[in-house]
Amino acid sequence: MSEILYRILIQGGSYKVIFNGLLATLRISCFSLIIGTILGALICMLRMSRVKVFKFISSVYILILRGSPVLMLLMLMYYGIFARSSLEAETIAVITFSLNVAAHIAELLRASIDATDYGQVEAARTLGFSAWQAFRLVTLPQVIRIAKPVYQSTTINLIQWTSVVGYVSITDLTRVINNIASRTMQPMITIIIGMLIYLGLAYIIHGIFALSDYLQTRREEAA
Amino acid sequence: MKKFLLVLAILLVTSSAFADDYVGFLSRLKTTPDEFFMMMKNSWSTGGWVILGGDHSSSKARFYDTLTQMQLALNSGEIDEMILPDFVADYLLKINYNYSRCCISSSGKMGLCFGFMKENAALRDKWNEALSSMLNDYSLIGLAYKYVKNIPEDESYDEIYGINRKQLNKEKRIKFEHFKDAPTVKVAVTGDLPPVDFIGEDGLPAGYSVAVLAEIGRRLHVNISIINVNAGARTAALVSGRADIVFWYEINKSLSVQPDVPDEVILSMPYLNWDKFFHVTLSDTE
Known part of the structure; x- marks a missing residue:
């Protein structure tokens, strides 16, 4: 057993290749999450605006992007829309995952805003707050609190979705694990190792969110 | 119940x-x-x-x-x-x-072949010329022996057979020559068919097919750029132009219809033959 593990993890610098794969997964996930969150907030704004055209466009966007498998979108982007462009595969993956996760985040934000009490905003406005101040000081803190748990699972989901980038020539963690499984002909053990690494990532994300919750509670208690 | x-x-x-x-x-x-x-x-x-x-x-x-x-x-x-x-x-x-x-x-x-798009027939012909010359000067057979036949058993037998694995791996490492101002041919590999096509411990493409590619590149004075895609995306890579060549496609010489080859794809001559499963x-x- 130890010999097999040595062959999978260490021999010939295999761990470096696994680490590089892990970095690729993290790079794609991080950039997609950041861009996706900003884009998602914009789409949510359009979705909740009073202008019907904006509302319609954003609804259609959410419907298409949430309703289609991200692998299909990725293949379409890489082998179709950007086939002749000189953009790197990783950039195309970040664009695709940002577009996809933005649709999810837009819906998540909308649901969170709907869950807050609009009466509080009205009360704030009568007290002389501007619309922006009412949003920033009354609605936003509540939205963050409501959205946080779902945002956490969206983040973890995003990391797992990126495991399909092997289809567009990116050597991410899953691709590295598959390559090692093929070379060593030990699929079971290699896949378990891959799963443990993904599980570790999920727990790190969980830890980050738990830490931010803890800090927030402490801040509130101090105030 | x-x-x-x-x-x-x-x-x-x-x-x-x-x-x-x-x-x-x-x-x-x-x-x-x-x-x-x-x-x-x-x-x-x-x-x-x-x-x-x-x-x-x-x-x-x-x-x-x-x-x-x-x-x-x-x-x-x-x-x-x-x-x-x-x-x-x-x-x-x-x-x-x-x-x-x-x-x-x-x-x-049966045979393993490189796949090209139909409109890329000129490249296919050049490839076939290189493969023919490799067949004639026995270098194709030499590579097949080195990368396909000569696979050592599990490491526990190394001492008995006097195998120096590090040396062997060093000898099998494939180097692609770079030619200045030469065209680049993009090749998609899957890394799923050892010992012909796999990704080595160092994360680089390895195996017989890659060695054949490096030799063809040397003979035709073209640069080879390799991308690693999942087996399911082989044809998409070829059709979209992300890759000029894909390996592998398999042919069965006794069948008139080839079950592994899409209609738009043309093949090089086989660079590895076998007749047993x-x-x-x-x-x-x-």
């Missing part, structure tokens, strides 16, 4: 007792598993399918995109045998002792 469980248990027992035998193949793009299996069996009439050992008259077939998936299916009992080209099975049996060979079959001469099963299933 008890009755329900009893019926369920009986159903499970009977279904497993009368379950069909399944064999696994690597996916072919233009046919279904059972059609493909039938095609191979039928090629017997043209002197193709011959089998030594095992009764496969009622066996059904399943396709798997990668060898890894097929191995998992064998481990879980989803299939009873993996039918693999002899050189792939040889590699597997040498480095994983959980498997053994249960029988050998043949369905005529090894049926691999779990060692303890006796």
Whole structure:
């Protein structure tokens, strides 16, 4: 057993290749999450605006992007829309995952805003707050609190979705694990190792969110 | 509730007792598993399918995109045998002792080829010229011996046979020459078919096909750029122009319709020939 593990993890610098794969997964996930969150907030704004055209466009966007498998979108982007462009595969993956996760985040934000009490905003406005101040000081803190748990699972989901980038020539963690499984002909053990690494990532994300919750509670208690 | 469980248990027992035998193949793009299996069996009439050992008259077939998936299916009992080209099975049996060979079959001469788009026929012809010259000066056979036949057993035998694995790996490392101002040919590899096509410990493409590519590049004075894609995206890479060449496509010389080759794809001459399939099963299933 130890010999097999040595062959999978260490021999010939295999761990470096696994680490590089892990970095690729993290790079794609991080950039997609950041861009996706900003884009998602914009789409949510359009979705909740009073202008019907904006509302319609954003609804259609959410419907298409949430309703289609991200692998299909990725293949379409890489082998179709950007086939002749000189953009790197990783950039195309970040664009695709940002577009996809933005649709999810837009819906998540909308649901969170709907869950807050609009009466509080009205009360704030009568007290002389501007619309922006009412949003920033009354609605936003509540939205963050409501959205946080779902945002956490969206983040973890995003990391797992990126495991399909092997289809567009990116050597991410899953691709590295598959390559090692093929070379060593030990699929079971290699896949378990891959799963443990993904599980570790999920727990790190969980830890980050738990830490931010803890800090927030402490801040509130101090105030 | 008890009755329900009893019926369920009986159903499970009977279904497993009368379950069909399944064999696994690597996916072919233009046919279904059972059609493909039938095609191979039928090629017997043209002197193709011959089998030594095992009764496969009622066996059904399943396709798997990668060898890894097929191995998992064998481990879980989803299939009873993996039918693999002899050189792939040889590699597997040498480095994983959980498997053994249960029988050998043949369905005529098979070959591994590089795939090109139809409009890329000029490149294909140049490729064929290089392959022919490699065949004539025996360098193709030399590479096949080095990368396909000469695979050492598990490391525990190294001392007995006096194998220096580091030295061997060093000798097998493939170097691509870079030519200034020369055109670049993009090749998609899957890394799923050792010892012909796999990704080495250093994360770089390795194996016989890659060695052949490096040699062709040297002879034609072109730069080779390799991308690693999943087996399922091979044809998409070729059609979209992300890759000029894809390996591998398999041909069966005794069949008029090639089950692994899409209509828009043309092939180079085969650079590896074989005529035997090894049926691999779990060692303890006796």
